Each structure stands twice: as C-alpha cells, then as structure tokens.
Amino acid sequence: MRSSGDIRPTEDGSVVVLRDVTKVYRKGRVDVHALRGVSLEIASGDHVAITGPSGSGKTTLLNIIGGLEPVSGGRCIVNGRDLSRLNDHQLSVFRNRFVGFIFQSYNLLPELNAWQNVALPLLYAGVPARERYRKAMEALERLGLGERASHLPAELSGGEEQRVAIARALVVRPRLVLADEPTGNLDSRAQAEVLSYLKELHQTGATLVIATHNPDISDSARRVVRLSDGTVVSS
C-alpha cells in the first residue's frame, strides 16, 4: 500500500493541478473573491515562486494546495487526489504526511519548546515518543538549533523561530513544501540563512512552492507565477 507521502504525479508529471479554482470569502455582508478561476500545474520536484501584491491571493492559493481551505469552485488535485473529495480525516493525514507548511508568522505553539514544536507532526503521525525526540533533534541540529532545543518560542529570535518552523515542516520529509512569506519578518542575515535551507530542501527532491515578495527568492525559483487580484497574470 502506498503511503500518503508518496508522489503520485498525474500523467503529465504534475503533482499539483488546479483547474479553474475560485475562492470566495464572506466578510460581513460582502463576498470577497480571493481567487478567480486560477488554473495551474506544478510538476513534481519543481521550485515555484508565487508573487503578487498583498491581497492578490497568494496565501489563499497555498492554503488551497495544502488542504487548509476548501475551494469555492473548480478542482484542486494534489498528488493525484481531488482534495474536495477527501473527508476531514483523509485531509488531516494528507497534510501530515505529504505537505510541509512554513508560515510567515512561524505559528509556533507558545506552550511547547523548540523540539516539542518540531515533533508535533510526528506526534500526529503516530511516531513513538523516543523516535519523535530523535528526529526532532536531528532536524534542529541540521538547522543549527540543537542547543536551543529546549527553549520556548518566546526565548528565541525571529530567525531562530523561523528555523524551528522550517525544521517542523521538514521533519516528516514532506514531498510538497508550502512556504508563505518565509522571510517576511526576518533581517537580511536571517533571510539568507532561510533561503539557503530552502535551496537544500529543494535539492532533496521536494516540490517547493513559495509565496513571496522577496525578489531574491523569486529569482532563485525555477518558475515564477504572478497573481493579481485573484488571477494568474503570468506563469
């Protein structure tokens, strides 16, 4: 039986296929169209940068690909599965085994220390405690945070927090990494460090999709998708 982490590209080799995807939010009494008929294919092992002004739909697009939000219209097929047809449990397993999320504001849990934050996806994957600790420490050491493993997020710098977040995204060795403004809150030195980790990650064969304003990141991507007002203006 294939695990959820296995890559199942479509016949043309795409691991992500979006077909005329729309997303509408209700804000008060007003409907906000975040995505308007987005169609996009991302090949396995690709490195894609999604750019565009604020409010153009970058984060929404990542959330839809990662199964964090349902589409309002169209289809989103990831790893050969139409996400809209997965139930809640299947979506949870999909997020846990196949996708690694890196959030702009890190989203570390404040009550857990660094290694516990990193080990969270392993916990949800049912990995035994000792194994969780070993893998989490491995991931942290790879990112140079071995000595900060027992520190709470409040005791870490912004760059360190983001590295913990990256370690947490990578600890389950996901085949699809979704990063939302990973350098948005970092100084230039920390940005460079994060950038280098992301490159390393891509070199391991993972598919990397990064929403960013940072030209350095978009320049380093193999492919750049530009969004404007919820539509793809160039790909």
Next chain:
Amino acid sequence: MIARRSRPPGRLGLPLPHFLTWVCFLVSAALLVTALGVEGGMKGRLEEAVAEAPADVFEVFREGTRSRVLGDLVLIEGCYQFPLSVRELLQELPSLAGVAAQGIGPTAPAVRTKRFEKEPFMTTQEALDFLPVTPDYFAVRGIPLAAGRSFTTSEARDGAPVAVVGCHGHWWPQQTHPGDPPETVKISPDDLKAHEFVPGDTLTFRLEATSSREYTFTIVGTLPETGDLGVDGYVFVPIGALPHVDEPEEGRGGFRFWCQPHGGELERAMADVQAALEEYNGPDGLVRCMPSRISQFVFRTLSKTSAAGLLAISGLALLVLAGNLVALLMLHVVNNSPGIGVRRSLGAPALAVFGEVALAALRLAALPSLLGLLAGAALSPWTGRLLGESVRPGLLSLTLSAGAVLAATLLAALYPASLAVSLPPGRVMRGALPLAIGRPFWVDPRTFIVLLLVAVGVGAVVTAAGVGRGVDAGIEAYLAGVGEGVVEVKTPQPGMGLAPGAPSAGPAAPLPIDDRLLARLAGLSGVEASTLALSMPATVAPGGPSGEGGPAVTAWVAGVSPGYMQVWDLRLSGGRWLEEADQDSPVAVVGHSLARQLGIEGSEAPAELVIGGTTFTVVGWLEPRQSGVLDFAVDRDNAVFIPHRSLTLIEDSRYQVTSLAIFLRAADRDGAGLADEVTRFLRDRYPGHTLPQVRQPAGDLSQAQLMQRRTYRVFTLLGGLVLAMAVVGLVNLFFLRTSEMRRQIGVRRALGATLRRIVLRHMAEGAVLGTAGGALGVMGSWVVLSATGRALDWPVVLSAPWIGGAAALALAAGILGGLVPTLSICRQPPGGLIRGRTPL
C-alpha cells in the same frame, strides 16, 4: 489576537458566551425573586396547614423584625416582645366572645432571676427563675399538675397570700410520700433539702433589688416532667401577685398568650384576639395568632431550615453568576488590553479601569436582570404551580433581588480589573494578558473559578437533597415511633398543644372511657389492636430480697391492656408481656432505663417493685427506645406497665391518674380513616353524651413531613438551577479558551492533527474539570451536611442517587463543554483559523 482585532472595544466577549451569561443573569434575577417569593408562599402554605389542622389552643405573639428580610417565615423565634400591659390585657381578653380561657406566661426573655432563702434548710442563697402566669395557664397548655393544684382566682389577686407551683426539676428528686423508702436521694444536699417544693410547704424569698423585703409563698402544686414545653426549671407565681414581675421593662421581655376558643371556633377566637390586640397596639398591628400545636413542631423544624436554605441557595446562585461574569470579564479585559494599556500609560488611574470593566459588566447585566426580575414576578403564579408552592414576590423581594444582582455584578468586575492594572501598561499594550495561550488549562485562572462553580452547583443539589432527606428521615423516625396508624380516644382535655377540641361546655354527661368502650371500639372494622391506657407519675422502688437497699426513683406507671404492646410496637428484651390473665394481678413490665436504674435489668430471680406501697412482680423488660422515636403516650424507657385494673391495688391515695385514653391501631396504617370511623361510631352510638376526642397523634408530624417534602423539593430544584448556571460557566470557559486558541488549533490541524484528536483532548480537559468540580462539591456538601446536621440535630443523609446524578451531570457538562466549542472551531478550515478569517 484574532478576537482582539475582530471586536470593537467595549463589547463584551463572544456571542455565545455573551448570550449564555445574559441568560444566567435573567435566570438568576428570576430565581432570586422566585426564591424570596416562595418564602412567602411557604408561609402561606403553613397558614393553610394551620387552618386545616384541628387545634384547640393558639398563641398570640408579635412578628419579628427579621420579617423584613424573609417575609414572616422566621417569626417564631425571639419575636414576642410587645409593650403591652399584661394587667390591661387580663381585663380585655376574657371579655372577648370567642375566648373561653387564656393562659399567659412570659417567654424566656421575661424571666426575672430572684434570690431566695429558705430557712432552716437553706444555707446559701440560690437564684430561681419566676414565671408569672394566670391560673388557667397549665390547663390551657394542657400540662396536668403532678401533685397539688394550680392557683385559684382569688390567689391571683393583688394582696392575696402568694402561692407558687414548682416545676418537676425542683420537686421530683426531693419528693417523699408515704410508703417511700426512708432514705431519699438529694440532688443538691447543700442547697435543697428534703420536703422542698412539696405542696403545703412555704418558702421565703426576697427580691434581689429590694432585699429588705421578704415574700412568703405557699407551694400549692408541682408540675410533672414535661420535656420540651419550656416550663422546666421555673417557679410559677400568679401573674397579679407580684407587681414587680408582671410588667415587661420598656418593651423588653414579653408575654405569650395561650388562648382557648369557645366550642372549638378557633378562627373566630383568633380573629377576636387579633383584632383586640391590634386595636390595643395601634395601627401597626404587630400581633399575630397561631395555633400552638402546629408551631410546636413545624416551626421549630421548618422555620430554621427553610430560612437558612433559601438564603443559602440564593447566595449560591449569586456566587455562580458572579463567577461566570468574572470569566467573561477576564476575556473582555484581554480583548481590550491594548486600549487599557494606552489609557494607563496616559495616566488613567486603576479606578478608571475598574469603572470601564464595571460598565461593561453592567451593560451586560442591566437588561437581562430587569427582564428576570419582571419575569420572576409576572410568572409567579405559574412557577408556584410548577413548584407546588404559592409564590408571592413583593416589592421587598424585587428590591432585594435587584440589589443583590447589582452587588454581584460590581464585585465580579474587581478581579478582571485588577488583572489589567497588575501589569505595567507597556506589557498590557503588547498583549501580555491572554490567559489560555501558552498555558495548560489547569493553570488558567478561569479554570479554578469554573471548578469552584461546578463544585458549588453540585454541592447545592447534593446539600439541598441531603438536608431534605435528613429532615425527612428525622420525621420518619418520629412517625415510626408515634405510629402512623394509631388513633387516640381520650377525655376532652387540652394537652400540651397536641390535644384538639375544646372542653365540653354542654350539660351532657361525658362518655366514660373504660373497658366497655374499649371493647366496642376494638370491634370496629379496620382496628388491628387496641388498648386502654391510664398513667400517673409515682415513686417506684425495688422490692423483695434482690431489691433491698436499692434506690427509689420517679417513674410513669401505666395501667394498660394487653394490646398496648402491639399498638405502640413495643419489644421485649426479656420475660413476657402482660396477658389477659394478669388483669387483676400485681405484675409489671419495666422499661429499659428504669430497669437499669432499679438494678433489676434482666435479673434471673423474679424481681419485685414497690409502687405506692404495693409490691408488683416483674415479668418482663422492654428493649430501649430507638433513637429519634417519640413516645406520644408514656415514656417507655422510664415507665412501669401494669394491668390497668391493677392500678386499684396501689394503696397510696395520693397518686392520681393524670391521663386516660384508648389507643387503636389501624390495620392498614390508615389512621385518618380509622379516626373518621371512630368519630362516626361515637356520634351515632352515643348521641346524648359529650363525646371524647378522637385524633391521630401522628397527624401533626405527617403534616410537617408533607410540608418539608414540598419545601425541599423546591430547594433541590433551585439547587439544580444553580448547577445549570455552573454548567453554563463551564461551557463558557471552553468557548472562551477555544476562541483564544483558535490559531493554535488551526496550526495543529495544519500539521496533521485530526478532528478527533483535538476534540478528545478538550473533552478530556472538560471531563477532568467536571469530575474534579463534582468531587469537590460532594465533599463540600458532606462537610456542610455534617456540620448543619450536628448543629440542628438531624441525620446526615448523603443521597446516593442525587450525588450520582449531580456528579454525572457535572461530568457530562464537562465533556459537553469540551466537545461543543471545539467541534465548532475544528469544523472551520484550518487556514481560516490561522488567518482569523472566520471568527466565532
């Protein structure tokens, strides 16, 4: 924080917790009004019961000042002080058409302590309490004198030689009679010598304040042991005899009037007396009439507990409401912490922060409280029917309820406000206040509050049910001892507030209560057992070789039929009971305590007793009376039972029978039915006679039990409402916590946490909280029940079904509290939770 950004400042909390607390305010206000109104209803119910109950003696007293708090329910205690002239009343009352006789005696506060000396016996002075009473006092109260007589009308006049009646406690231990053993035990040989307080003696005393003047009193009679009637320990003097002791001082002290109506027309007599006293007292009309037989037991039992219970439950409801509000206001403070921080940094004092929080609380509380007060008042007829009570909330109830809710609201604002001002403004501005984020649920201060709320809710239900069952068990025990199916047929004599009916006023001859009547009544259908019972106090001493030198004691001697044992469910610890063949024989069965006192308990050799110079052979010994059992006939533990015809064998003519009655036991415990049947029989069979009284000794207790059950059903329901409010608090807590933690929940979901895992975690937290609160509540109620049970002398009953029910409800509420808010959050897309796009 998402919620902070999404809410305008000044708005309280989240919609659902906001709504639930709003409902709590409404319920609390309505509950308070209803609870205080129910108190009036209880009083009304009590009045109904009083009106229905047959009674021949009633009391007149003034309502207490505590009625301002709880209506008139607690009027029985300490409320008899009214500045009336007893002399004037003595002239007024007998002229009232409805009043046949009246007994007037002071209550305890009116007791004057005097010094007296008695020569040659007294070597030191002794303080005695004198009670001035009217000549009819003992007859109206139904207390037959054990020896001698009461005062005559002439002795009660000014200037007459002063006569006194001694109480049992002063007289019995020192009494001597012909035939008594030569050596009589003295309780206090230094002060009280032999022959003291024996009728015919005189004693000299002087008032403490005017020690130069001496009064010489002649002892004309002595009371029997009366137990709980409040006359032991006093010396009674005619009310007109001593000008110094028959007028209360400036309204202090007071008198209690025991009145007996003409022809049993109780209501008319009460109305007459009340009108007369109100006229005398002026427009305030602070006088109240109440049949004494109900007040004897019912008020003593119910007034204390119901007043305390109502106050306690209302207080608990307010406490829970305040706890709920504290939790909600803490979220309000957290949500508004940037604004609070800015204002504090600009110099706003702590009082301003409290004002802001209090204002927010009042904005939430005002409308539902008002609606609750009005709803409680408007729905009072309906709630009265629902609760089986008449609910009559008045202006006082409304005002008190509103004040209590307002006070609780303002007090609830204190802690959240202190939370905001306890940190430096800079930290408050930066959002250092969130309570749930970064903390396990057990260190969230609101968890502790909710834990207490659940404990209070569970404790309220368990305690209310426990107290109710405890009182019920106490009354049950009394009922068991009294005999629910027992009917008494006795001569028309008012008795200790327990004997109904007026004395016969007609010329018809009274129907004798004797063997013939017993035989006829025993033949009625539905009679399971019957007995004749005559009783009198007498000195009893052990006789024969085994009893030589033994002590002589005072005891009740009861002449009974063989059926007495079955009627009163007596049990033997040895020997046998009296038989038909014993009817003219000098044989006796001895009560447990008496046998022990006489040293003949379970003796193998045939024991003998000397009663009034006649020797009786002891053929049996009774088991001790069980705890809580009342003897409405003679005290079985301290009595000698002999065949009733054998009473004539007693040689000493000074012994007089003080009680004569027939007791019947109904076959099906339907005492009321049997009483009706006996009454019909007597009326039909003896139309030309003055008929004896027919009554159920257990009737008053049954009435009291009925009332107390209704009362505690109401209390338990109110306790349930408190618990429901505590459950709202628990659900609120989880709504607030999950709302604060929505981003964290979203992150966990993004990382692969399943819905089941997150929901289970919060359900487990709720279950722990509910279980811990429930356990705490049960322990608390055990402590309360033990303490109050010990203080008020009722059994401690921890009702297992109620404990189980309340604890299960707390557990279910905990699980539900964890489940519902978490489920509602987790059903939202994780992306939305993280980005705060779909607030609750």
